[in-house]
Amino acid sequence: MRIAVDAMGGDFAPEQIVDGARLAAGELDAIISLAGPPEAIESCLRELGPRPDNIEIEPATDVIAMEESPRAALRGRDGSSVARAVGLVAEGRAQAVVSAGNSGAFMALSAVRLGTIPGVRRPAIACPMPSPTGPCVLLDAGANADCRPEHLRDFGLMGALYAEHSLGIGNPRVAVLSIGEEKGKGNELTKAAYDLLAETELNFVGNAEPGDIYGDGCDVAVCDGFVGNVVLKTSEGVASLMVDQLKRLIQGSLALKLVSPLLRSGLRQMMREFDYSEYGGALLLGVNGVSIVGHGCSDARAIRNAVCFAHRAVQSRLVEHISEVFAQRAETVA
Amino acid sequence: MRIAVDAMGGDFAPEQIVDGARLAAGELDAIISLAGPPEAIESCLRELGPRPDNIEIEPATDVIAMEESPRAALRGRDGSSVARAVGLVAEGRAQAVVSAGNSGAFMALSAVRLGTIPGVRRPAIACPMPSPTGPCVLLDAGANADCRPEHLRDFGLMGALYAEHSLGIGNPRVAVLSIGEEKGKGNELTKAAYDLLAETELNFVGNAEPGDIYGDGCDVAVCDGFVGNVVLKTSEGVASLMVDQLKRLIQGSLALKLVSPLLRSGLRQMMREFDYSEYGGALLLGVNGVSIVGHGCSDARAIRNAVCFAHRAVQSRLVEHISEVFAQRAETVA
Numbered sequence: 062m063r064i065a066v067d068a069m070g071g072d073f074a075p076e077q078i079v080d081g082a083r084l085a086a087g088e089l090d091a092i093i094s095l096a097g098p099p100e101a102i103e104s105c106l107r108e109l110g111p112r113p114d115n116i117e118i119e120p121a122t123d124v125i126a127m128e129e130s131p132r133a134a135l136r137g138r139d140g141s142s143v144a145r146a147v148g149l150v151a152e153g154r155a156q157a158v159v160s161a162g163n164s165g166a167f168m169a170l171s172a173v174r175l176g177t178i179p180g181v182r183r184p185a186i187a188c189p190m191p192s193p194t195g196p197c198v199l200l201d202a203g204a205n206a207d208c209r210p211e212h213l214r215d216f217g218l219m220g221a222l223y224a225e226h227s228l229g230i231g232n233p234r235v236a237v238l239s240i241g242e243e244k245g246k247g248n249e250l251t252k253a254a255y256d257l258l259a260e261t262e263l264n265f266v267g268n269a270e271p272g273d274i275y276g277d278g279c280d281v282a283v284c285d286g287f288v289g290n291v292v293l294k295t296s297e298g299v300a301s302l303m304v305d306q307l308k309r310l311i312q313g314s315l316a317l318k319l320v321s322p323l324l325r326s327g328l329r330q331m332m333r334e335f336d337y338s339e340y341g342g343a344l345l346l347g348v349n350g351v352s353i354v355g356h357g358c359s360d361a362r363a364i365r366n367a368v369c370f371a372h373r374a375v376q377s378r379l380v381e382h383i384s385e386v387f388a389q390r391a392e393t394v395a
Numbered sequence: 396m397r398i399a400v401d402a403m404g405g406d407f408a409p410e411q412i413v414d415g416a417r418l419a420a421g422e423l424d425a426i427i428s429l430a431g432p433p434e435a436i437e438s439c440l441r442e443l444g445p446r447p448d449n450i451e452i453e454p455a456t457d458v459i460a461m462e463e464s465p466r467a468a469l470r471g472r473d474g475s476s477v478a479r480a481v482g483l484v485a486e487g488r489a490q491a492v493v494s495a496g497n498s499g500a501f502m503a504l505s506a507v508r509l510g511t512i513p514g515v516r517r518p519a520i521a522c523p524m525p526s527p528t529g530p531c532v533l534l535d536a537g538a539n540a541d542c543r544p545e546h547l548r549d550f551g552l553m554g555a556l557y558a559e560h561s562l563g564i565g566n567p568r569v570a571v572l573s574i575g576e577e578k579g580k581g582n583e584l585t586k587a588a589y590d591l592l593a594e595t596e597l598n599f600v601g602n603a604e605p606g607d608i609y610g611d612g613c614d615v616a617v618c619d620g621f622v623g624n625v626v627l628k629t630s631e632g633v634a635s636l637m638v639d640q641l642k643r644l645i646q647g648s649l650a651l652k653l654v655s656p657l658l659r660s661g662l663r664q665m666m667r668e669f670d671y672s673e674y675g676g677a678l679l680l681g682v683n684g685v686s687i688v689g690h691g692c693s694d695a696r697a698i699r700n701a702v703c704f705a706h707r708a709v710q711s712r713l714v715e716h717i718s719e720v721f722a723q724r725a726e727t728v729a
Contacts, residue, residue: 193639203574206582240537240624248540248621271625272632287582288625290574291605295629298606303637303665305527310661317657320650327644331637 062090063155064371068097069124069142070162071359078161079105081364086113088365089372094155096121096146121145125166127357134166135173143167147174150350157371159342161355161364168204171345171352178380180387183208184347185216185286186354187223188293194277198224199238201286202293202343208285210253213237217258217265218390219346219383220281226377227344227370233280236269238288244268250285258283304328342367344374346383351375396424397489398705402431403458403476404496405693412495413439415698420447422699423706428489430455430480455479459500461691468500469507477501481508484684491705493676495689495698502538505679505686512714514721517542518681519550519620520688521557522627528611532558533572535620536627536677542619544587547571551592551599552724553680553717554615560711561678561704567614570603572622578602584619592617638662676701678708680717685709 066082068075075097083106086093095102096119106112123141125134138144143162149155151174160167172184185201200216200223201208217235224233237255239247244255246268258265269279271292284292311317311324342363345352351374353367374380400416402409409431417440420427429436430453440446457475459468472478477496483489485508494501506518519535534550534557535542551569558567571589573581578589580602592599603613605626618626645651645658676697679686685708687701708714 191636193636206574238625240540240621240628248619251621271628272635274629275632275636285582287574287585288622291572291622291625292629294574294605295608295626296633298609299630299633300637301606302525302527302609303634306665307641307661310658314654314657316654320648320654323648323651324644327641331640 062372062375063092063094063149064368064375065094065096065119065146065149065155065158066364066368067143067146067158067160067162067167068095068102069121070160070167071355072127072357073360074162075101076105077359077361078364080109080361081359082368083109083113083116084361084365085368085372086115089115089369091115091372092117093368094119094146094149096149097142098122119145119149125163127163129163129166131163131165131169134163134170144170147171147352150352151175156375157351157353159353159355159364159367159371161357161359161367164203164354164357167352167354168345171348171350175348175350175352177347178349178384178387180391181219181347181383182215183212184345185212185219186289186343187220187346188289188343189228190274190296192275192277195230196228197274197279198228198281199274199289199292200281200283200346201289203286203290204345205286207287208250210250210257213250213254213283213285214257214261215347216283217263217281218261218386220283221263222382222386223344223346223379224280226379226382227374230280232264234266235263235281235283236266236273236279238271238274238282238284238292239268240270242268242270254283300332304332342370349380351380396706396709397426397428397483398702398709399428399430399453399480399483399489399492400698400702401477401480401492401494401496401501402429402436403455404494404501405689406691407694408496409435409439411693411695412698414443414695415693416702417443417447417450418695418699419702419706420449423449423703425449425706426451427702428453428480428483430483431476432456453479453483459497461497463497463500465497465499465503468497468504478504478508481505481686484686485509490709491685491687493687493689493698493701493705495691495693495701498537498688498691501686501688502679505682505684509682509684509686511681512683512718512721514725515553515681515717516549517546518679519546519553520623520677521554521680522623522677523562524608524630526609526611529564530562531608531613532562532615533608533623533626534615534617534680535623537620537624538679539620541621542584544584544591547584547588547617547619548591548595549681550617551597551615552595552720554617555597556716556720557678557680557713558614560713560716561708564614566598568600569597569615569617570600570607570613572605572608572616572618572626573602574604576602576604588617634666638666676704684714
């Protein structure tokens with residue numbers, strides 16, 4: 062197996078990306094191919110110590126910056142690190158690709174270069190959300206700002222396969238993310254998606270409210286990419302506000318300062334649970350290959366987790382499972 | 396001034412509602428009119444001690460249950476406590492109404508019985524969100540699941556007046572809640588609303604991301620009621636998950652247990668900031684009267700805050716200010 066990594070993507074590229082790839086290489090029976098300028102990558106590798114045998118470099122000279130439009134990445138920028146990383150999968154030389162760079166550009170390249178799985182109308186970002194009772198897969202977490210009901214049905218089908226094969230959740234409970242649990246609560250989109258999902262073979266449990274994602278209400282929650290992204294960003298906003306408040310609370314009390322090392326390690330653990338890089342990043346479901354969208358602020362640990370997660374996704378044959386289910390559905394309809 | 400309170404609305408009605416009304420009555424130069432069965436209210440008042448002179452009872456025999464459809468409240472249920480409370484404002488006998496009961500029924504009754512302000516297409520729930528730098532008004536927080544761009548523009552106009560007159564924020568910064576700060580990021584609705592808001596006289600600052608609500612990015616954030624409700628419920632879900640995790644952290648450490656009274660009071664304070672009843676509840680903007688939607692789980696403190704907030708909203712002449720601005724806009728267009 063070969064896993065391509067965009068060495069130049071992310072706020073802390075290339076150092077943290079190369080370090081993360083190196084950590085993963087030490088653990089995995091796979092070749093990690095780092096796409097980027099060879100000198101820069103070599104220099105990072107030298108500083109990090111002995112170079113694992115299973116790291117190779119895919120030369121790329123150009124870099125798509127964070128603020129560039131996704132369209133820029135598709136036009137005459139084949140030499141960019143992210144385009145070369147995706148290209149390795151498109152050419153059949155790698156089975157998975159990881160980038161923490163410009164996510165719009167990465168998703169556009171993945172969709173265009175890898176192609177979508179036949180029958181899938183829209184690829185979607187699947188993001189495992191933390192919960193004391195195990196993760197709940199939220200999708201779409203930001204790939205499609207406007208969706209139709211049939212897109213949400215497809216998200217349910219793909220999300221259930223992801224939960225089953227990549228997270229090991231048997232017979233996953235699929236829900237529509239809405240603003241009331243009763244059928245009939247929600248907007249036009251969620252009400253129509255409810256009816257479509259009820260007609261599938263999925264273990265459909267109806268509507269779930271945002272709080273249920275963090276509880277034990279469902280294993281997969283589908284929504285349009287605007288709402289999914291709002292959920293992610295609201296969660297991050299509230300979590301970091303609460304941590305700031307706790308820090309102020311600690312600063313203001315001598316007794317609490319004495320136990321602050323204990324509290325701080327607990328806080329770090331809590332923040333990690335709201336950081337989807339802990340689960341290895343978000344997966345772009347519905348494209349012909351394993352494509353993992355890392356957070357822009359990914360550090361070495363996050364990249365290591367993302368590469369290990371990519372490895373598991375390839376091993377669990379997630380893309381093949383999605384292809385089979387959508388092919389069967391096409392046959393049933395025909 | 397007279398403020399009507401639905402004594403039977405809410406999970407802890409009538410005890411906590413009556414207690415909250417009594418607390419407010421002790422502080423305000425206003426008559427509090429409790430709508431509900433006289434015997435039940437009298438019995439609560441007797442248990443609570445001396446009865447303030449400025450509390451009166453508006454007899455109502457029926458109660459709209461939490462799970463009933465809003466339509467039920469509009470048909471032949473004029474004797475319900477919430478219908479009587481709204482009725483007092485509709486009849487000009489009270490200037491504001493507070494209910495923590497079935498919010499759909501309360502909003503429908505408020506819209507139908509009080510009527511909408513001329514020029515306002517859709518009333519919206521305005522909810523002040525917590526932030527260390529002062530509240531940000533989020534609207535619509537749940538009244539309209541599906542919205543058009545012109546609704547969001549109206550929400551911006553009403554929200555700015557609310558921020559200015561009821562929260563004392565001068566020249567409030569108004570933003571569209573979206574999933575990227577740059578113009579052009581978002582869905583079809585937010586992109587169209589962006590253009591409409593840019594044409595107004597408002598201090599429009601463009602898009603705000605969900606994290607900005609909890610920061611210092613804007614004073615008013617507009618969105619459709621589905622998205623606004625998702626933000627509220629996600630915030631509550633994350634906050635309560637984090638508090639649960641902290642409690643487990645404390646339980647697992649002897650040193651932390653010793654300082655747990657300090658931590659717990661800090662946590663209570665933090666949870667309060669995510670509980671909009673602290674700010675007095677959410678206001679249904681755009682109807683001809685002050686109508687305050689309390690949280691179903693409101694306790695006496697929340698009801699007291701809501702009644703005091705209603706008092707301030709009437710004093711600040713918020714409804715009159717909204718009426719004037721929308722009348723001016725109608726003149727300009729005509």
